[in-house]
Amino acid sequence: MSESRRLEGQVRVVGSGLLGASIGLGLRAQGVDVIVDDVSPAARTLAIDYGAGRAPAEGDDPAIIVVCVPPDVTAQIVERELHDYPNALVTDVASVKGAPLRELLGRGVDVTRYIGSHPMAGRERGGPISARADLFVGRPWVIAGHDGITYRRAAALEDLILDLGATPLEMSPDDHDAGVAVVSHAPQVIASLMAARLRDAPDASLGLAGQGVRDVTRIAASDPALWVQILGANASTVGGVLREFRADLDRVIEALGDVSHPGAMRVIAETIGDGNQGVARLPGKHGQSKTFAQVVVRVDDRPGEMGRLFTEMGEIGVNMEDLRIEHSPGAQFGLAEMSVVPEHEERLVDDLIRRGWTVTGR
Template identity: 50%
Template sequence: MHVRIVGTGLIGASLGIALSRKGFRVSLLDPSPTAMRLARDLGAGELASDVAEKPDVVVVGAPPDVAADVISAELTRWPEAFVTDVASVKGAVADAVRAAGGDLARYVGSHPMAGRERSGAMAARGDLFEGRAWVIVPTARSLPAAVDAVREIARAVGSAVSVMQAHEHDAAVAVVSHVPQLAASLVASRLRDLSDPAVALAGQGLRDVTRIAASDPRLWTQILAGNAAAVRDVLRELRTDLDEVITALDALDTADGVGALEVVNRAIGNGNVGHARIPGKHGAAPTAYAVVVVVVPDRPGALGQLFTDMGEAGVNLEDLHLEHGLGQPFGLAEVSVVPGSAEHLRRALDERGWRVHD
């Protein structure tokens, strides 16, 4: 299959690298000659100007606010090719393609649920899509063959494929992607005017919550504008919850705080319930793991030695979090393992000279 990728940012370049490694022929086009050549040099494919054959599938990696124009142009230019896009908003893009008179039979929307807080081809990775969800969003007129072609691409790069309607997709990503980005950005913005000594107290919790706050503001402005209605509805529900907590905290600050603790407790408890629904390893049902905390010296090879010692002890690593001590030359590795192997791992690591915390 010859796949033409239009737009060689993070997603487009990563897709080109992954498909090229799988034996697909990939041609690249981008408004920026520098970005296009960088993607080529990273192994994402050939420059479109160097490829004479017609594409079988065109993947549009343009930003959401211009994706429909690019899709329509590609549908016109390649009347025998299927065209998909990877924008994180689907309803607005499909509506715009329809309004422009694009051939909806050959168009299939799609959205790989993969990304990084960094953008551009330089951040591209060939394994970006492995184990990640890839949503196919056909129109009412999309040909089955077009859907199958996009599914083949998604599966080739290791994604778990699902099919949704546009309104269903946009409502879902508002909750699982778009509002979390806003929440992370709003929390991180509270740090702007905080004193240096106060910011220095930041622990792993703040880092976890604000990791994606380093994302590209221009791109996320386009995404949020394209899914404004769905994001607005979720934010209104979130605002209701916040108002209830604020009212409860006001009550706790006075003599009459009856019932306020229950409101706060319920808010945290509802978060526990929601968190427990997040899919676990390999997309399976969530699993409760035991956590073994190990002190890891901040020196080359220390973390690799920990992994080696775990392997020699016959214990599989299920998840890992690293927390660095403030001003200390070590970190704390929170190693998640199946509960039945936790005590065995503690003994094995202790015997190998590791400092293990309960």
């Protein structure tokens, strides 16, 4: 057993997609005996080939089961696992928490060994091929408790979360669903609608694309079939967020219709300002709301240049909190936009310039 490992016993992972395979990889790295199962034998075999765990065997007695299946079958699979493994705690990682619990209660299922959870982590690409053992490191992982289960009985879930490097966060199922509607589900719809504007845009217009449109549309590459289920399971809450968004958008459209009308410019300015305030509230590194300074450095399109930049930042002694890279088509250089704590900005800029780097923005 790893010296720092908290979890004891076998872990059964049902569903071998991105989350299931990543959970398996992360726990296997800690020395946990992980059992991988999937309705698709091919998908299960692929996840096992990538090292996410082993196939089920007679006599398996998992301490905890993690159900990683689409939302529309989550409750069904949870019920099956509770029945088949009477000693195990069962959780699921579906992105909605209220609907599975209500469905289980409606079926009369004993939920004293069930507790929903949701890791706030993912990638645009799915499947075990995209899985990573460190996918959850530093990310919040919601534990959606309910009255039918005790804290002591759910302790193994917290151990699993901590072993994967994530941060447990307790919320009620309804509070969770309201939260993800704002920070995940509605943004997915908005990003997809914006990306749809690009379908018929002239090639010349797309050639102007910079980091702004890439940031806004990054998540628009997500799987439509999965999102139909997610949005359907959280429909009323997401609908409420989008109605508020529509009202704000209508005000901006009206202001743009006649910018000379009294108050129109104020509407536009306040819209941008409100966005500034919202962004400032997003948690920064280590879960703290913090505003970082931005330093933009030109990086020539040559092998090893990004590595040299990182090395020299380490020599300067400044930690990079975040990084964005913009590389326009046809350009022989890129722009690295680095986030640093404000008190290090001046020293970093001065030292980079002395070392020959071109600082193009801050």
